[in-house]
Amino acid sequence: MRVARMSIIESTDVQSAVADRDEHRPERAQRDEGFTTLDALESEAIHIFREVAGEFERPVILFSGGKDSTLLLHLALKAFWPAPLPFSLLHVDTGHNLPEIIEFRDEIVERHGLRLHVASVDEYLADGRLTERPDGIRNPLQTIPLLDGISENRFDAVFGGARRDEERARAKERIFSLRNAFGQWDPKRQRPELWNLYNGRHAPGEHVRVFPLSNWTELDVWRYIAREQVLLAPLYYAHEREVYQRDGMWMTAGPWGGPREDETVETRMVRYRTVGDGSTTGAVLSEATDNEAVLAEVAASRLTERGATRGDDRVSEAAMEDRKREGYF
Structure with a gap:
């Protein structure tokens, strides 16, 4: 139906x-x-x-x-x-x-x-x-x-x-x-x-x-967002941002701390694939400013958004399962 x-x-x-x-x-x-x-x-x-x-x-x-x-x-x-x-x-x-x-x-x-x-x-x-x-x-x-x-x-x-x-x-x-x-x-x-x-x-x-x-x-999520014109937070699309690199991710400075003495702040075109705690969620370099460009970028990626930009999932191979057993999302 x-x-x-x-x-x-x-x-x-x-x-x-x-x-x-x-x-x-x-x-x-x-x-x-x-x-x-x-x-x-x-x-x-x-x-x-x-x-x-x-x-x-x-x-x-x-x-x-x-x-x-x-x-x-x-x-x-x-x-x-x-x-x-x-x-x-x-x-x-x-x-x-x-x-x-x-x-x-x-x-x-x-x-x-x-x-x-x-x-x-x-x-x-x-x-x-x-x-x-x-x-x-x-x-x-x-x-x-x-x-x-x-x-x-x-x-x-x-x-x-x-x-x-x-x-x-x-x-x-x-x-x-x-x-x-x-x-x-x-x-x-x-x-x-x-x-x-x-x-x-x-x-x-x-x-x-x-x-x-x-x-x-x-x-699928991005194809549907594009089809239905779902309004998203702007940081999911490429924008200029002051970021620094840590563990292969581009992090934003904030109340959670950073950058460290050996980390240099740069202005880059980035977007977020997923959002969460600012101390552990990173952005990716991107020029994708609209849904069609994001779709092409996601289709070419070989890493999930969590694997690419969520530091808390890198603690161990069972990090997410351990948290879920405790009551996490």
């Missing part, structure tokens, strides 16, 4: 806005002649959102302002249009986010009139519930605020933008991923998901992480 399409655009007349957009996009007529891979991925994700809405009482969408969570929100809005989104958003703020991401997050929340819960790592550090790591990286510190936010708000289903192509531990995970009362993930408790049938059964205190983008690749 074909799903009615809606772009995340600000307009009082959605139909006229979509018609105006399509008039300048002749490739859309060709796409509608057949059911494409992107159509199948979109329909699967929308089906998952609707299944969760019917099966759980208090779902929430993890929203960081990154491209995957922005795409997740786009699909969720489309799944329930023209009704309002029946979920709130949850952001675990490390305090080390790039400023463009926080600005974009707040802009999207205001644009769509959404409710945003923020779990702040800074607050946990200030009152002693967490201690700063020697390396200054805060991504691993997100787990406790995340689990507390889920517990305090009684969320029983948590949507995440993780994809199986990102990292080997995420490739093991089902679309419906059961977490125990401590938020921990056990690969042995993964349930079969045959014929798009999902088992959301869980005991009191447990919850289910839900990953509607599991079967998407980074290239």
Whole structure:
């Protein structure tokens, strides 16, 4: 069954806005002649959102302002249009986010009139519930605020933008991923998901992480963003930035520290493939200033975005799996 399409655009007349957009996009007529891979991925994700809405009482969408969570929100809005989104958003703020991401997050929340819960790592550090790591990286510190936010708000289903192509531990995970009362993930408790049938059964205190983008690749994400004209934070496109090189990545200076004495700040054309804790997430040199250029760049890459620009995943081969067992995304 074909799903009615809606772009995340600000307009009082959605139909006229979509018609105006399509008039300048002749490739859309060709796409509608057949059911494409992107159509199948979109329909699967929308089906998952609707299944969760019917099966759980208090779902929430993890929203960081990154491209995957922005795409997740786009699909969720489309799944329930023209009704309002029946979920709130949850952001675990490390305090080390790039400023463009926080600005974009707040802009999207205001644009769509959404409710945003923020779990702040800074607050946990200030009152002693967490201690700063020697390396200054805060991504691993997100787990406790995340689990507390889920517990305090009684969320029983948590949507995440993780994809199986990102990292080997995420490739093991089902679309419906059961977490125990401590938020921990056990690969042995993964349930079969045959014929798009999902088992959301869980005991009191447990919850289910839900990953509607599991079967998407980074290239699928960018193809869909280009097709639907999804608005992203500007740092996903090439721009001039003061950066310094560390461990093969181009880092931005900020409250998280750096550069060191032996690291030289340069002005380069860069873009971010993924966003996260500024102390461990790097940019890549790029001239890709629009979706088509990014698509060509991603198609030619032989490294996933996390493998190329996330230092916290390089700690060990099992770094992500270890964090997931503790309750991480």
